[in-house]
Amino acid sequence: MKIGVFICYCGENIGRTVDCAAVAEAAGRFPGVVCSIDYKYMCSDPGQNLIKNAIKEHKLDAVVVGSCSPHMHEKTFRKACADAGVNPYLFDMANLREHCSWVHEDIVEGTKKAIDLVRISVERVKKNAPLSPILVPVTKKALVIGGGISGIQASLDIANAGFDVVLVEKEPSIGGHMSQLSETFPTLDCSQCILTPRMVEVYQHPKIKLLTYSEVENVEGFIGNFKVTIRKKARSIDESKCTGCGLCMQKCPIKKKAFNEFEEGLAYRSAVYVPFPQAVPNIPVIDRSICTYYQTGKCQMCVKVCGREAIKFDQEDTIITEDIGAIVVATGYKLYTIDKKPESSEIKGYGEYGYGKYKDVVDGLQFERIASASGPTSGEILRPSDSKVPKKIVFVQCVGSRDESKGFSYCSKICCMYTAKHAMLYKHKVHDGEAYVFYMDIRSGGKGYDEFVRRAIEEDGVKYIRGRVSRIYEENGKYIVKGEDTLAGMPVTIDADMVVLATAMIAQPEAVKLAQTIGMSYDKYGFYNEVHPKLRPVEVSTAGVFLAGACQAPKDIPESVAMASAAASKSLVLFGADYLEREPTVAKVNETICAGCFYCQKVCPYNAIERKEIKDRQGNIVKIIAYVNSGLCQGCGTCNAVCPSKSVELIGFNDEQIYAQINALG
């Protein structure tokens, strides 16, 4: 084997503490090395040309570069090798920078160590085998989980690029929290007006298969090749027949048994219902827990009035399986509730604000409904308890958020903005009303955001008080809000008619379950973790799965939409090629000696170990052994380390190669 060695100075980075010329000279005398060259910047074009020319001139079989970390330039040099006709895996990199020059001061010792590092690489590369990338076919269809604004945006972007999308939403309609909002900051444009066209577009898009009232049950496989099981819950309505006329809802005699989830409990809904009039699809669902037919077998009023025979009481859940290439997770958030919760729950509630017993102490989403033209009060600001106009209203920010005693130390990010919006909407509708906002800090970073808050204070006369609220209680029909004005250093008491609490955005209650189904990591609050907070913000550790919106952390609409488009573009990158190239450095099982103990399966972090049956000629199972799914394997080597019979080999990092390295130190 003819080996070429190339030593880089990395400017002064290596050159200062390592005598690179001496290293190159020493390496030239190693057995098998036919040429050894030093150069100032080996990663530069002339540097790479040095390698390429040497390969041709000396007919090299393998290349060793002594330079920086493989994280920096392994790809660069592998490509240079490949360009010149050497298999890129017959290349090895000695890290003379991070492992030597940056951490040592003495040039003599440093040079000695550098020579050792290069010798190790030379011995290793002698044992390397030519490898080629693993090609994995890609199913060009995306699964989007969650039909809020993030899921809608991601679905439309992918579908508009010409690829199929399966959009799964657990509620009967898409739209998410955005459909509940009245107006949006900082422009005060109507939320529904900008959202509903998008919802309709999703519904009508030929490339989007919309599955509402459905949940993802299982995800198997790997990037480009997921197999997804979806449970489509029984609506008890034949979707192909229903025209959405709404007669069944009008005539349903059960009117007050269930709170309307869309109205955040401020109104009731019938047993057969659509969440809101603009629902997509506009097909009702029967709530079996309250429907008289399911309780007593009687009623059937909806059947009588339905002209299309669309009511199907005996409809069952259906299980749908889909082959999927990329997954966009956009499951959104939930609001923290101030109610008292069972001890098992991490939510502690707010006893100081009455544990939710006061009707006119509402949360942010409830106020959105009260302020919304389509809401229970048709947009008039009225108290839920007695439908009177509140003349004095208090908004409290950071309820739950930034409050470690309640278990949530993070900032929910959007509350400063929506509270300013709420106070503004209130002042626009109740001209003689007084609005107070208790805040810790105003966090209004964003285009036009701070101007918006200033507008609430300066133009609309909202009174901002810096401080926390210690107690809220009811007295003679007023809500006594006791707080502190920390700027004035005074306690404050306000006898309000209504209080709005900006409660924390928290992870969905089933977020952890979905994370485990898909194989995503999550933080202690249940928000999904991205791979890198700055450079890979929409990817998760499982390849082919992307994040969009508030399931990753609290965020507002513009940010969610931007993230959704990013997740869509990541999916499209995947769909751009017919095959995925995967690193060939994966684990491989020696089938003749594997005893089938499956220790490897227990330790594999990527679920890449499968069971394989070995049969004799008659088709009888002789043994069951481990098999590595090379699509899933990331080449971490954990299985290799635990295998008691040494029957797992990590290609490119096998024992022979490691022993050669150790022996090189002699």
Place this chain on the structure above:
Amino acid sequence: MKVGYYPGCSLTGTGKEYDMSLRKVASLLDVELEELKDWSCCGATSAHATNHLLSVALPARNLIIAKHQKLKELAAPCAACYNRMMVAAHELKTKPEIERQVSDLMGESIPYDLSVINIIELFQKVGKEKIAANVKADLKGIKAACYYGCLLVRPFKITGFDDAEQPESMEELIKAAGAQPVDWNYKLECCGGAHSIAHMEIVVDLSKKIIDDAKLHGADVIIVACPMCHSNLDMRQKAIKKEYPAHGDIPILYLSEFIGLALGLKPKELGLNLHFVDTKSLLEKAEIKG
């Protein structure tokens, strides 16, 4: 049921009726109260304000006596005593350095398997059912405001008792006694505590707010579980009246006194005649003869 009993100084002085009523009620409910022999001060108010080691060592001495008497549970009806003992036990358990110093001072180790309980927990151990089964007087027309004050439920991390913001346990006992607890807002507000002596005007102001809110919610009586709360709310109504002539008196009863009335004990046996505010209005409404 046998329970250790630590009366503390108040129950031998200003809160004498608390001690009287508790002993009577306990015997009716088959609770044997075994008083600590030669108990000493719990250190409330002064000790923890002056010397931290002393504030732990004083309760520790009483805990050691309880150990010698082989008690598993120690009832401290005074909320301040209860609080000091809980805090001391917590310090000893969580801070090895303090534990070592206090053990050195006392010459022996401090027991950890002893549980200190307050008056509400004592009645909870008896059981709501047992109280209800022994009720003799009909108190269903009586509306009672249960006042917890500051020390019974706080600091919650140490006491771990009920709920620091919306406690309900005393209300449950009042229901068991056949009366109606009222839903009110000042059950945890400060009564002014020891300021009663040095800054009476503070106590007058704070106590008035508490009493006014109880009345606003229709209470006939305020139930307390702390001698300090009792003296501030009971004794200072005279001063409140001087400041606010429109003030109308409201009786303040210890929890044990109120349960005693329900169990058919005579007002005098319970020491109701020792109060500053006349309890007649309550007794008449409940049709109990003095």
